[in-house]
Amino acid sequence: MSQSDPSAHSPAPRQHDMKREKLLKGREDLLAIVSAQLLLRAERDDLETRKRRIWVDVGGGTGYNIEAMSKFLDVPKFFDAVYMVELVPSLCEIARERFCELGWTNVHVICQDARAFRLEDYELPDSGYASSPVNSGQAQRGHEEGGADLITLSYSLSMIPDFHAVIDRFSNLLSPHGIIGVIDFYVQSEADASDRTYTGGLFGRHVNYLSRTLWRAWFELDWVGLEPARRDYLEYRLGTILTLNLRNKSLGSIPYYIWIGCRKDPTVAWFHHGAAAAQSPLWIRKGKQNDSNKLNLEGRRGQPDIPPKVLELALHNLSANLPLPAAFYQNQPWRVYYDDRLERYTQFSDEYIYSFTWEDSEVDQALLNIGPDDTVLAITSAGDNVLSYALHSPAKIHAVDLNPAQNHLLELKLAGYMALPYSDFWQLFGEGKHPDFRSLLTSRLSAHLSSRAFQYWLHHANVFNPAAGRGLYDTGGSRHALPAIRWASRLVGRRKAVKQLLEAPTLEKQRSIWIFKMRPALSSTLISHMLVQSEGFLWKALGVPKTQLAMIEEDYASSFEEPMFSSKRQRGNALYQYMMDTLEPVFTHCHVASENPYYFISLAGTYTPQCHPEYLAPQAHEKLSQRGALDKIRIHTDSLVDVLEESLSPGSLTVAVIMDSMDWFAPGDETAVKQVEALNRALAMNGRVLFRSAARVPWLLIWKGDELEVDLMGRMVGRRHEMFAGGGEKSVSPKGIRLGEENA
Ligand SMILES: C[S@@+](CC[C@H](N)C(=O)[O-])C[C@H]1O[C@@H](n2cnc3c(N)ncnc32)[C@H](O)[C@@H]1O
Known part of the structure; x- marks a missing residue:
């Protein structure tokens, strides 16, 4: 990457640039995003014979963008030719001066109306794109393919009245796998694009009536057209790779967009995969x-x-x-299309609940023994377990979550493996903080993300900003839980004890801190009342649904001989008992600081090199960052039932990990029954289902209702209420797993 020193150039280009910097916001973002796309293509192209690499910058002004691209790419080396097309001669002069100063001989300033520009006037049309003298006039006509790897329109489309003609012309100039990057002002209402399936997500696209009217009238004074049709036609004429809707906050929140597209024909789609x-x-x-x-x-x-x-x-x-x-x-082929406008997705208000996964993936592997012959379906949650399964190279992993944001988090981790060295990956997901997250996102991660996930993370970039908060693990549900734990430990005067507990060098030391300092403090009625009795808190902070609370309460009541009537106080006691039953074995039998990342992250808010889930190990990064290592993962934003019924053929699934999702249903619930039936249909002979439950005996294993056709017989295993159901000849009931022909 070459860095140019801006102060080294003559005053003319620089003065011009400075005047525009505030107004033409986001240009560096556009360059970062297109460079990430180009570098990924270059990496993939290396396997094939490389042809000449060409960039056409339409309405290039003073050539600012071409120089600024050097922050991301070595412009003179990466491109064989750069054509800057600009209508105004005086601007062309400034640009020529700029490139002359820089000594970039591969950049050609073409003073021409963009509507008339033809690449074949400068480049020969064969696959090698043999160099020809600029303006030689030796045009070879009629080549259909087009040859530009990159076409950019930076704040110029809105200045071109005949935008249909220009979009048509430059779309035809794209090489089959070339990309086009556009940044411009816009105004648009929700109604304009809301029924389209090809926009790449509408997050932040709507501009309110007042702003629409104001900005359109304002820009018309300068002959800049903000009508929605410009952007609409781009999106109709080409395929959308990424799209962003942004606001220029330093200038009255002017709406602008960044859009990356490619040729729309289906032969081009999937090449990228x-x-x-x-x-x-x-x-x-x-x-x-x-x-x-x-x-x-x-x-x-x-x-x-x-x-x-x-x-x-x-x-x-x-x-x-x-x-x-x-x-x-x-x-990347990971993310399966979903319609983000549906209420079933918007109900999550763009927020994930789980910023880390609570279930122990080492226990999962010990029970499931996942290997290359397996087809796995797993609830995404924060994606940590899906990544652990990927380490065992199963034939396919279907990660499923109805909450789009949980899937955005998994996608970010996948992109992290592909685009980042271990040190950055660790900062992001080990420490949960990275001071340069935003720039890593635009210049590296964006090339591997789906449009929606990219929109999401750009709008939530502060999650990782150390100056803005406490990092990833203080977001989602844990945003409530972690501060509450800190606050509670301070309240009962045990903040220091929590710290000592996490730093205890041995299990013996930890056990004595637990027994003499922590356990007595937890018996404070204040804690049990404030922390565990509030349904709202339990749901928001820990993702514990009402049905699960009811199971805990019922187990507690059944431990008494006399029948008990449910009351708030009773529930408090039940939860308190449950909490102590869970914590006691953890702190007396397992050295948390080295063996239990699940409790460690909950108390410390970060992982350490000694204590982290499997997917964060350097060896995991080495394995999963290999080319193609993650190709077998599909991320479905859908319900379990829909994926089981619609995406998996009968008998094709060998492993299903449905976490504690059965606890979300009351015994015999219609949806739960449907889910079990769908699982049964999708599972192969000897398929294994793993689920966990807060109940001593999960209702599913003993349910005898008429509605439930599938009579699973399971086996309860593990230290922490893990349940293992199905699989193995002995545990398959006559009506159980794998019914054979009738389901085919
Ligand atoms: C707002 S400026 C942006 C300049 C530059 N792309 C940047 O981002 O700094 C838009 C440029 O488009 C040029 N332009 C407008 N219509 C054009 C056309 N039909 N052909 C070529 N250039 C045109 C203008 O002269 C102007 O320099």
Whole structure:
């Protein structure tokens, strides 16, 4: 990467740049994002023969962006040719002066109306794009492919009245796997785009009526057009890779967007998925050109993990000549399309509950013995366990969560493996803080993220900012839990004891701190009343639903001979007992600071190199950052039942980890029954299901209701209420797992 010293250049370009810096906000972000895309393509292209790399900057002004790109790429080395097209001669002069000073001979300033620009006037159209003299006029006509790897329009589209013609022209100039990056002002109402499936997410797109009217009228005075049609036509004419809706806060919150697109034809979609491309169900039937918009649904048989409803949607878009949903144009195949406008997703208000996973993945592996022949389905939660399973290289992992933000968190971790060295990965997920998160996100991680996950993390970049808060593990539900634990320990005068407990060098030392300092303090009625009796707190902070509370209460009541009537006080006692039953064995039998990252993170708010989940180990990073190591993961933003019924063929699943999700249902609940039936249908012979329960005996294992067709027989194992159900000949009931032909 080359760094240029801005002060080294003549005053003309610099003065001009400074005037515009405030108004034309976000240009560095655009450059960071496109450079990440280009570098990833370059890495993948290295395997093939590389052709000439070309960048066309449309409406380039003084050439500011081309120089600024050197923060991210070595412009003279990376590009064989850069064409800056600019209408105004005086600006072209400034640009020429700039590049002359920099000594960048590969940059060509073309003083021309963008509507008339033709790459073939400067480049030969064969695959090698042999160099030709600039403005030689030796145009070779008629090449269809187009040859630009990158086309940028930075605040210029809004200045071009014939935007349809310009978008058409430059779309045709893109090489098959080239990208186009646009940044510009915009105004748009929710109604304009709300029924579209191909926008890559509408987060923050709506601009209110007053702002729409004000900004449009204001910019018209300068001949800048903010009508929605410009952006709409871009999105119609090309495929969307990433999109962002932002506000220029330093200048009255002017709305602007950043958009990264590619050619929209389906042959281009899925190229980006590298290895997955060969298995794409969207491959095109070879044959007549007229057939090129037809999907070959036969592909579904070979690739059943793409939900038919998503394939149907893709078909619908193609038949209407619309681009595919953005998920199809992304560089990684992980995230399955979902419609983020539905209430089932918006109910989570863009917030995850779990910033780390509570369930012990080493116990999971000891019980499940996941290996290369397994097809695994697991609830995503914070994604930590999914990553531990990935270390055992199963054939496929389906991570499922209805809460989109939980899946955004897993995607960020996957992108982290792909884009970051271990030290950055550790800072982000080990310490939960990174001072440069935002720039890592734009310049590295963005190339591996889906549009929605990228939007999400850009809007939540402060989560990792050490100056803004306490980091990742103080967000989500733990945002309530961790401060509450700190506050409570201070209240009962045991803050120091908690610290000592976490720093105890041996189990003996830890045990004595627990017995003599912590346990007596916890028996304070204040703690039991304030911390554990509030349903709201338990749900928000720890994700404990009402049904689970009821199970704990029932177990407590059944330990007395006399029947008990439920009361608030009774519930407090039950929870207190449950808490002590859980904590006692942990602090007396397990050295938390070295063996139990789950309790450690809850008390300390961070991991340490001695105490962390498996996925954070340097060896895990080394394995999972290998090219293709994560290709087998699919992330579904959906309910378990829908994924089991729609994405998995009968008998194809060998392992299902459904965490404590059965505790979310009251015994015999209709949805729970459906879920078990769907699991039964999807499981292979000898398939294994792992679930945990807060109840001493989970209702599912003893349920005898008529509604439940599947009569699971399970085995209870483990130290911490882990349950193991199904699997193995002995534990399969006649009506149980795997019913055979009738389900096929
Ligand atoms: C707001 S400036 C942005 C300049 C530069 N892209 C940047 O981000 O600093 C827009 C530029 O587009 C140029 N422009 C407008 N219409 C054009 C056209 N039809 N052909 C070429 N350039 C055009 C203008 O002259 C102006 O320099």
